[in-house]
Amino acid sequence: MLLHLSTWQEVEAYLQQSQGIILPIGSTEQHGPTGLIGTDAICAEAIARGVGEATQAIVAPTINVGMALHHTAFPGTISLRPSTMIQVVRDYITCLAKAGFSKFYFINGHGGNIATLKAAFSETYAHLEDLQISNAQNVRCQVANWFMCSSVFKLAKELYGDQEGSHATPSEVAVTQFVYPEAIKQAPLSPEVRTGHRIYSAKDFRQHYPDGRMGSNPALATPEHGQQFYELAVKELSHGYLEFLSTE
């Protein structure tokens, strides 16, 4: 059930059955010469919808832009500052919690979002308690990173070994190829790609990772791989979501 394709009365009815909601969150950022700028949002959205179908959960509109300040030296990247993103997440959860939702499951496609999301959850719990809304104490948020699912991780290791890398990875590129086969890109990739340098400022990032990849070889990706990753992630996160809902 997709929130944006529902009516408020359908949401009202849903809340009689469940107080859980899935929120896909991605990023709009460079993903190397062949990766789509929307990669993280595309993956999160597709997988979230798969989980929503599998679990009868409602799925919120995708948060397309996340915390990607370190990619902003590449054109096309859009990022919120962490302080902005905390307010955004707070606003989302506050509206939904007032309406009766209490279990917020963020299916996340971007490692750079994790820290700010967790900070936002803490900020929001305290805010809801201050508002004294009736279900404040029951509100729970969780980040579920599809790319860190153990089944996904295992397959990526099998298929790509070290060439999985840590940004613009073949696994995420594969998922976008599965979702948008019409948007598969070709571009020359230098065989050598740097790895191991931590992430600091945007300019430092671009200096160390001049084409945007971090140790990855996205040329290995195929739409078929993408489908496999998609299915593994949906299965594992569906399990995760149901477990999250059932936690006392």
Next chain:
Amino acid sequence: MLLHLSTWQEVEAYLQQSQGIILPIGSTEQHGPTGLIGTDAICAEAIARGVGEATQAIVAPTINVGMALHHTAFPGTISLRPSTMIQVVRDYITCLAKAGFSKFYFINGHGGNIATLKAAFSETYAHLEDLQISNAQNVRCQVANWFMCSSVFKLAKELYGDQEGSHATPSEVAVTQFVYPEAIKQAPLSPEVRTGHRIYSAKDFRQHYPDGRMGSNPALATPEHGQQFYELAVKELSHGYLEFLSTE
């Protein structure tokens, strides 16, 4: 050209040709018993992509959640506070302006966004001048409300007369029916629907507009109407965008 389906190198090439970008912005809010919660985002996104195709412009990911605080007494509505939304818009434009974009054309699907968007533009112009980025003085933003296109307005008047109303209108519902025919909703609509009360707080809104409609009869909408509205809006806004680009 869709930003999220492009690579950063494609964006770099695009910027050699144009510094314009189209940003669809909608809302996630109740639209009466038969209107989709995502109506405003759906319309803005579809029309923005149509304009993008017609004008060879790049289209950013849709801002799905806008300023809809007055709808938050209905479940399913998500809203940013205006102060949050100003920071979000500032962050979007700042990232893109640093990369070289200078003409920001927001195709908007929600009347409630207009004031905050305009406030955000003012805030952002001053911020960019403070940052002393090279093209600060050239940055220009515009809100283009598809539902206020004269051709759209005229057709709505012809088709629906007074039953167009001002929220959950048949014209916007029609566009969503055209875009998502699989999500056409049926529900009883009381023949009498209030109109003319201004918008204040969320609770006041729901008290005066108990099913969420403001003077509208969305039962009049058809997917065929939706296509007509879509085409008119794309045509008129394509013209508007090109004019915006060419303004000295």
Next chain:
Amino acid sequence: MLLHLSTWQEVEAYLQQSQGIILPIGSTEQHGPTGLIGTDAICAEAIARGVGEATQAIVAPTINVGMALHHTAFPGTISLRPSTMIQVVRDYITCLAKAGFSKFYFINGHGGNIATLKAAFSETYAHLEDLQISNAQNVRCQVANWFMCSSVFKLAKELYGDQEGSHATPSEVAVTQFVYPEAIKQAPLSPEVRTGHRIYSAKDFRQHYPDGRMGSNPALATPEHGQQFYELAVKELSHGYLEFLSTE
């Protein structure tokens, strides 16, 4: 009744009769070679006091500085950023709403304030509901722009035609001449004055409107006209205020 010339006990007594308050809001910004920097505040204050007398309403101190970032390339302009102004308006209304006021009628002298005021109202309604103050749901705010009164608009058209323009207009200059005859200014005005360029950044504004006027010929203004505008605005807005108070 002027708030600043009242005692708190008089306000307490007033609140037994009425929960309405009039807040004049202007701007401190360039108004061309002959227009006063305080034009928008002067007009709003004078008219608001006239309305206050006519309707027995209490009138708050004038908000002299508003949102005029686009005029800041001219010396003497002072502006709040929109994000600041939202907090200011929120603080004003919150204090007064806690004391029992619930109908806030902003008589506004500056077009540039409108968007931010509306954003501030939305922010404030939500804030008051969060505070759970007893009359939160009843709080209502309205912007009444004296220069958009139909009677004012009509007279300006009759007197000045196209030379009314859209900034440093003869109508607003006339009102200031009526209020401050001792401060009527003379300066050479180039017969040609630009019009039609939208408002973006401060530098862009000054580049396109080098003497600060937007299509206007303030040399047409007279104190007698000013009195006429003043009287029309007071009459129309007095009616508007009473209607606002009486809205169920």
Next chain:
Amino acid sequence: MLLHLSTWQEVEAYLQQSQGIILPIGSTEQHGPTGLIGTDAICAEAIARGVGEATQAIVAPTINVGMALHHTAFPGTISLRPSTMIQVVRDYITCLAKAGFSKFYFINGHGGNIATLKAAFSETYAHLEDLQISNAQNVRCQVANWFMCSSVFKLAKELYGDQEGSHATPSEVAVTQFVYPEAIKQAPLSPEVRTGHRIYSAKDFRQHYPDGRMGSNPALATPEHGQQFYELAVKELSHGYLEFLSTE
């Protein structure tokens, strides 16, 4: 020279002669049963204009609302939060400093403003250095409290002794009587009035000072006293302003 009665070209000319500006700042707060809610703004404005005339300085529009949170349990009081007021002051100074002003002399009528003003000055100096505007290093701000002038203090002691008190004082009430003789109020004042309790929250304030006075007997005030205070303050602050301007 009053900023609001000047044109931008007159300001431009002024800046060739002087970079100083006087900013009156008051408050909108209860002043006991007979004191005007606008007392602090009225005094600051009148005295600032007197100083402006005596020193040929430009005088900005009065900041009518300051930091008076502790008075908000009395109806009619309006206050900014300190965090809001810091942004307001920052915005004022930033606009004016960019235009070339560098000496900001705040003539203040309210003790409760002092701390926040000083905090705002510190915030602003750092902000201006961050903006790298050309005269950032030369910007200097000063609070001049008319009621703390030694000549004023001495006269108040002579005229009123201990009955001067510390809020709704006869000296400030006298100045308002001099400025607005038409608004002299009469009300019974209990002969005993509390003193010596520090200022904490708004509710605590009202509990300890139930009619709003702090140890003062404003019944002693006369318009003639007001004129004396006015003249002493203008003289002493005119000297202070010139000294401030001339400091190397």
Next chain:
Amino acid sequence: MLLHLSTWQEVEAYLQQSQGIILPIGSTEQHGPTGLIGTDAICAEAIARGVGEATQAIVAPTINVGMALHHTAFPGTISLRPSTMIQVVRDYITCLAKAGFSKFYFINGHGGNIATLKAAFSETYAHLEDLQISNAQNVRCQVANWFMCSSVFKLAKELYGDQEGSHATPSEVAVTQFVYPEAIKQAPLSPEVRTGHRIYSAKDFRQHYPDGRMGSNPALATPEHGQQFYELAVKELSHGYLEFLSTE
């Protein structure tokens, strides 16, 4: 009783006896060629602990970094902006007030903190009332500046006369020598040191006070003096704290 060396159960027991807490606050800023960067925090912490012992009060961890923007042109200085510090103080007090503390006694070692602390107190009182926590009305905060104790002031005058100065004073340096005899510094001090220039921006400060001292001769300090100052301050502030607690 030191908060950081206590358990939460000990705090719970303490709250049965007292709702008072002492919060030392200093600064991390240059103190001339021989003064320690931590001087203000060291003094505040040592004296606060002495007061805590004398009065059986609980002492919070020291706020080491305060408002020292004007010292930031010297390396090693760390400062919060006033707007940040207000939030910090608000967060501290809110946590502790929710737990039951209501009397907050800040023992302060830095003149530059006073204005921002007072602004923060006002902001916090209003915030606590908005939160509607049970003891909001009883919360009281006070700044106690050890260096302004009359006994301290008198001794400094006797020992150093005019050479006490106003920053990097021999009295505060003496206290640090008493607390950290192993960190007594020697460096050539120019016999002439400027005085009397007010504090504006960081660069202006360094230009006028090139070695960081303001009219002081810290070479006069001895650890024995430090002990005397320490004992006087502890005695006077212990009295002050108990009086603060007992105020009805």
Next chain:
Amino acid sequence: MLLHLSTWQEVEAYLQQSQGIILPIGSTEQHGPTGLIGTDAICAEAIARGVGEATQAIVAPTINVGMALHHTAFPGTISLRPSTMIQVVRDYITCLAKAGFSKFYFINGHGGNIATLKAAFSETYAHLEDLQISNAQNVRCQVANWFMCSSVFKLAKELYGDQEGSHATPSEVAVTQFVYPEAIKQAPLSPEVRTGHRIYSAKDFRQHYPDGRMGSNPALATPEHGQQFYELAVKELSHGYLEFLSTE
């Protein structure tokens, strides 16, 4: 070299040799019936100073209060909100970066700080680039969590097995016993202690972990263990710091 025991001239000299600085950061939060409220700050400070000595690095004053909102249902806990902490960290780094520091090594004693610290680093890198300070691109920040050192982790496993738990752990309690042997606490600990429930709101935390421990048995701690942990952490983090400094 401790920053607070240094002079600004010593810092200036240090910066000729190194641009690195160690910042201990802890928390002020409940640590179960026998753990000190200052545990996280105590451990971070002691280990940071050890690392400072071993590597000749300068050590900043300890940030005593961090992000511990989830512990605030226990008295004595003090927490910053994440949005506040981001501003605090931004202010610290900005001051120090302007002075010439560029390598910021945060030795952290509290898991709850990690997300907000990382968010703050991202916010700060972007801020410094906006300020255009000369070394913005070189600024690098790292969180080093002493309790996640592999050597520490291994020893904890050997000594305590599963009874290490995840809050109020015997390892951290042991370090505080080593540092403050005079503050070793005794209290009855229920043999059964819950584990495995994630962290959400403060009230939820206390409900699930009623005495504050999360799966730990701090009764196993000894000062001798503490010394071992201390030495392992100092050694491993000294290596980590030097590696951080030397990274190209």
